[in-house]
Amino acid sequence: MPQANLSRRSFLRTSGALGALAGAGGAVAATDALFGSGVPCAHAAPDEKTVWGHCAINCPGRCPLRFHVVDDEVTWVESYATPDAGFEDPQPRACLRGRTYRRWMNGPDRVNYPMRRVGRRGEGRFERVSWDEALDAIASELRRIIDAYGNESVFLTYATGVSSTTARTLPRLMNCLGGYLAGYGDYSAMQMQRILPVVQGMTGFYGSTLNAAEEAELILAFGTSPVETRQGGAVSHYDWVRLREKAGARIIYIDPRLSDSAMGGAGEWLPINPGTDAALVSAIAHELVVGDLIDKEFLDAYCVGFDEDTMPPSARGQNRSYRDYLMGTGYDKVEKTPEWAAPITGVPAARIRELAREVGTAKPLFVVQGWGPQRRSNGEMNCWSITMLPLLTGQVGLPGTNHGGREGSFSIGLKSIPAGQNPVKASIPVFLYTDAIDHGTEMTALNAGVQGAPALTQNIKCILNYAGNCLTNQHGNINRAHDILADESKCELIVVWETAMTDSAKYADYLLPDLFRFEQRSLIGTGGDVAYLVAGEACTTPKFERKSLYECLTLLARRLGVEEAFTEGKTESEWIEQLYEETRAKDAGLPTYAEALARGVYLRENPRGRTIVHEAFRADPAANPLSTPSGKIEIYSETLAQIAAAWDLGPEDVIAPVPVYTPGFTETDVPTERLPLRCSGFHYRGRLHSSWGGIELLRQANPQELWINPADAEPRGIAAGDRVRVANDFGATELIAKVTPRVVPGTVCMAQGAWHDADMGGDRVDRGGCINTITTHRPSPLAKGNPQHSNICEVTKA
Structure with a gap:
C-alpha cells in the first residue's frame, strides 16, 4: 500500500x-x-x-x-x-x-428552531413550534400589550452580541409601530460616557490614538489591559503590543492585578487597592502643587476651577476649588498627603512622592485608563480624578499626550440602517431595566436618570431581546433579576433571538433561532491606529429553521401591518448595498461595493498619522471652544453642582463639583469582619463577555478561576486548584482557585462573563463562576451605571 x-x-x-x-x-x-x-x-x-x-x-x-x-x-x-x-x-x-x-x-447549545416556553421562566424548558405559530403569537401579544399599556411599556434591552450595518433592526420595527422605551448608555463605560462630556466638552469619551504615545516620555496606564479585552484584529491589542516594542517611554501599570498587558514587556506594575485610583491621584496632585510642578499658565488659560483665580462667580470665595480640596481647605478639611493616601491605596507614601516627581517632570506625559476604574460605585469620581494628572501638568493637546481617558481609534464610519424617529421620548439608563419592570412608574429624572421626560408613565410589560445575555448573566445581582423576570404578572412577554441557549435565553416566552452575521451577507468597519472594513457573504445556506433577524422582522411586520414601512421594499442585501453606496458618496476613496465584496478586507491608514485629543482646542481655545458652559475644561463644574443640588440622591451617593475620592457604597466597597475581601472582575482570553462561554474547548484552555493572593489563601486553607465558594449578601458562586501574587492582598479577582449555572428553584448557588451572582444592582450616582467591580465577599473551600 x-x-x-x-x-x-x-x-x-x-x-x-x-x-x-x-x-x-x-x-x-x-x-x-x-x-x-x-x-x-x-x-x-x-x-x-x-x-x-x-x-x-x-x-x-x-x-x-x-x-x-x-x-x-x-x-x-x-x-x-x-x-x-x-x-x-x-x-x-x-x-x-x-x-x-x-x-x-454546530455546538450542542445552538438554537435551531422557534420554541415556546413550557416551564417557569428561567427553567429553560421549551417546546418546538412552527415559525407561523411563534410569529402569530408574538404579533398578537405585542399588539395587545401596546393597546393595553402603550408603547412606553415595550423595552429593547441593551445587547452586544451582534454588530454590523444592518444588525439593529428592532428599533426600526418598533418605530413603525409607534415607538418603544429606549435605553441609553451601556454596561461597559457608562460612568466615563457621562462624566467626560460634562467636564471636557466631548461628544464621546475617546482620546488620542495609541501611536501618539510613541512620543511620550512616561505612560501611565490605569486599569487597562488591551491584550485581554481586545484580543483580535488590528485594534488596541495590536497597537498596545506595537507601542511596547517601539516606544522609548517608561510604562507604569496601575492596577490591582498584574495583567497580561503588563507581562512580557518593559514596565512597572504599581499594585493598588481597587476603587482607590482617585485617592492616589489626589495625593499625586497634592505633591505636584507642593513641589511647584503644575502648569499654572495652562490651567489659567484652558481650565476652570483649579484654584480661586478661575472659579466661576457662583462658587468664588467659598474654598470650593480643586486646590482647596487637595490642600485641606476644602469641604472636608483633610489634606490629601501621601500619608493620607497610603493606607487607602496600599501604595507607600514614599512611592507616591516619587511618582509625583515622575509625573511632574515627564514631557510628554500620556495618561490612559481602561473601563475598569470607572465601573464602580464611585466610578464617575474615579474616572474624572485620573484625568487630572495631564491637566495639572499641561500635558493635553500636544504630541505624545492624552486627556486621561480611554485611547481613541481611527475607523471607517459605515452608515447603519436608519431606525427612524421614536415617538416615545422617555429613555432610561440601560442598567436599570429591572427597576423599570418592577416599579417603573416610580422612576423619575431626579431619582433614576430618566431622560426625555420627567418620569415614566408605565412599567415595562414587554421585552424584546436580540443577541444579548444581559437579562441575567451580565446583569447585576442575578438572583434579584431572576425574581423580577420570573414574575409573569410584571413583564408579560419576553421574546429572545439567539444563536445559543444562554442563561438569559431561558427567560424567553418565545425563543427564536438567529443566524451569525457570517451566515448571511454582512458589512462592518472598525479600526485602531489603522482602519479597516470587512465585506462578507453567507458562508453556507441557513441550516435547520434559522432565520436572519431582518427576515424574521419582515414576517412580523407583515402580521402587524407595517411591512412596507419597515422594508421600504428592499431586501437586507439591498439595504447593505444602499448603505455602503451612501457611505461611499461621502468617502470616494472606498472601493466600489463589488470590489469590497470581492476583496473581503480593505485597510486604510489614518491620513493624519495619529489623532491627538484636544489638539485644536490647545492650539486656539477661542476659535475651538469646548461644548462645556465655559468653553473650557472644567475642573470645577457648575453643571455637576446643580445636579447634586437637584437630584434625589441616596446615602453615600456622591456627585461632587470637583473630582474627589469617595470610598463608594459601604455595602459593596468597605470590607468587614464578615466579608473581608474585595472582589473585582476582569476580561478574559477565553470569552468576550459571555460570548464563547459555552465552548468547551475554550473552557478547558481558559478555566474559570478565582485569583487569590497567597497571603489570603493560606489562612483559609486554600491551595491552587481547590474548588472555592465566593459569597456575600447577594449570592454565592463556585470556581477553581488560582493562588498567585499577581493580585494585591485583600482582593480577589474573577473573570466576568462565565455562564451562570444554578438551580434557581433550589439553593441558587452558581456552579459556573459567574461574578454577577455576587454583584449589586445599585447604580453609580451620576450615570446610573453598572458598578460591577465594587464587591466585598468571603472565600471558603467549597
Whole structure:
C-alpha cells in the first residue's frame, strides 16, 4: 500500500470537515473515513470554496474570517494574513475565539428552531413550534400589550452580541409601530460616557490614538489591559503590543492585578487597592502643587476651577476649588498627603512622592485608563480624578499626550440602517431595566436618570431581546433579576433571538433561532491606529429553521401591518448595498461595493498619522471652544453642582463639583469582619463577555478561576486548584482557585462573563463562576451605571 502524504494542516482541515458533519448530525466513522482505505480524505480533493465573513461580537476587532466550505458545510476557519494594504500591514488576524466559530455554529447549545416556553421562566424548558405559530403569537401579544399599556411599556434591552450595518433592526420595527422605551448608555463605560462630556466638552469619551504615545516620555496606564479585552484584529491589542516594542517611554501599570498587558514587556506594575485610583491621584496632585510642578499658565488659560483665580462667580470665595480640596481647605478639611493616601491605596507614601516627581517632570506625559476604574460605585469620581494628572501638568493637546481617558481609534464610519424617529421620548439608563419592570412608574429624572421626560408613565410589560445575555448573566445581582423576570404578572412577554441557549435565553416566552452575521451577507468597519472594513457573504445556506433577524422582522411586520414601512421594499442585501453606496458618496476613496465584496478586507491608514485629543482646542481655545458652559475644561463644574443640588440622591451617593475620592457604597466597597475581601472582575482570553462561554474547548484552555493572593489563601486553607465558594449578601458562586501574587492582598479577582449555572428553584448557588451572582444592582450616582467591580465577599473551600 502506498504511503499517504498527510501534512499537519491537511489533517486538521480534514478533521474539521468531519467535525462539521458530526455537529450537523451526519453519521460518519472518523477512522474509516480517514484511514479505512489507506488514503486520507484530503486526497479526495472535494470542491472547496472560501468565503469572507467577520466576527460581530462586542469586540472592536471585528476580525476578518475566511471560511472554507465543502458541500455547504464549514470545514475550517482562518483569518486575514495577506499583506496587500500597500503600507505597513497590521494584519487584523482573529484570536483563538474567532477561530473556534465552527464549534459554536454546530455546538450542542445552538438554537435551531422557534420554541415556546413550557416551564417557569428561567427553567429553560421549551417546546418546538412552527415559525407561523411563534410569529402569530408574538404579533398578537405585542399588539395587545401596546393597546393595553402603550408603547412606553415595550423595552429593547441593551445587547452586544451582534454588530454590523444592518444588525439593529428592532428599533426600526418598533418605530413603525409607534415607538418603544429606549435605553441609553451601556454596561461597559457608562460612568466615563457621562462624566467626560460634562467636564471636557466631548461628544464621546475617546482620546488620542495609541501611536501618539510613541512620543511620550512616561505612560501611565490605569486599569487597562488591551491584550485581554481586545484580543483580535488590528485594534488596541495590536497597537498596545506595537507601542511596547517601539516606544522609548517608561510604562507604569496601575492596577490591582498584574495583567497580561503588563507581562512580557518593559514596565512597572504599581499594585493598588481597587476603587482607590482617585485617592492616589489626589495625593499625586497634592505633591505636584507642593513641589511647584503644575502648569499654572495652562490651567489659567484652558481650565476652570483649579484654584480661586478661575472659579466661576457662583462658587468664588467659598474654598470650593480643586486646590482647596487637595490642600485641606476644602469641604472636608483633610489634606490629601501621601500619608493620607497610603493606607487607602496600599501604595507607600514614599512611592507616591516619587511618582509625583515622575509625573511632574515627564514631557510628554500620556495618561490612559481602561473601563475598569470607572465601573464602580464611585466610578464617575474615579474616572474624572485620573484625568487630572495631564491637566495639572499641561500635558493635553500636544504630541505624545492624552486627556486621561480611554485611547481613541481611527475607523471607517459605515452608515447603519436608519431606525427612524421614536415617538416615545422617555429613555432610561440601560442598567436599570429591572427597576423599570418592577416599579417603573416610580422612576423619575431626579431619582433614576430618566431622560426625555420627567418620569415614566408605565412599567415595562414587554421585552424584546436580540443577541444579548444581559437579562441575567451580565446583569447585576442575578438572583434579584431572576425574581423580577420570573414574575409573569410584571413583564408579560419576553421574546429572545439567539444563536445559543444562554442563561438569559431561558427567560424567553418565545425563543427564536438567529443566524451569525457570517451566515448571511454582512458589512462592518472598525479600526485602531489603522482602519479597516470587512465585506462578507453567507458562508453556507441557513441550516435547520434559522432565520436572519431582518427576515424574521419582515414576517412580523407583515402580521402587524407595517411591512412596507419597515422594508421600504428592499431586501437586507439591498439595504447593505444602499448603505455602503451612501457611505461611499461621502468617502470616494472606498472601493466600489463589488470590489469590497470581492476583496473581503480593505485597510486604510489614518491620513493624519495619529489623532491627538484636544489638539485644536490647545492650539486656539477661542476659535475651538469646548461644548462645556465655559468653553473650557472644567475642573470645577457648575453643571455637576446643580445636579447634586437637584437630584434625589441616596446615602453615600456622591456627585461632587470637583473630582474627589469617595470610598463608594459601604455595602459593596468597605470590607468587614464578615466579608473581608474585595472582589473585582476582569476580561478574559477565553470569552468576550459571555460570548464563547459555552465552548468547551475554550473552557478547558481558559478555566474559570478565582485569583487569590497567597497571603489570603493560606489562612483559609486554600491551595491552587481547590474548588472555592465566593459569597456575600447577594449570592454565592463556585470556581477553581488560582493562588498567585499577581493580585494585591485583600482582593480577589474573577473573570466576568462565565455562564451562570444554578438551580434557581433550589439553593441558587452558581456552579459556573459567574461574578454577577455576587454583584449589586445599585447604580453609580451620576450615570446610573453598572458598578460591577465594587464587591466585598468571603472565600471558603467549597
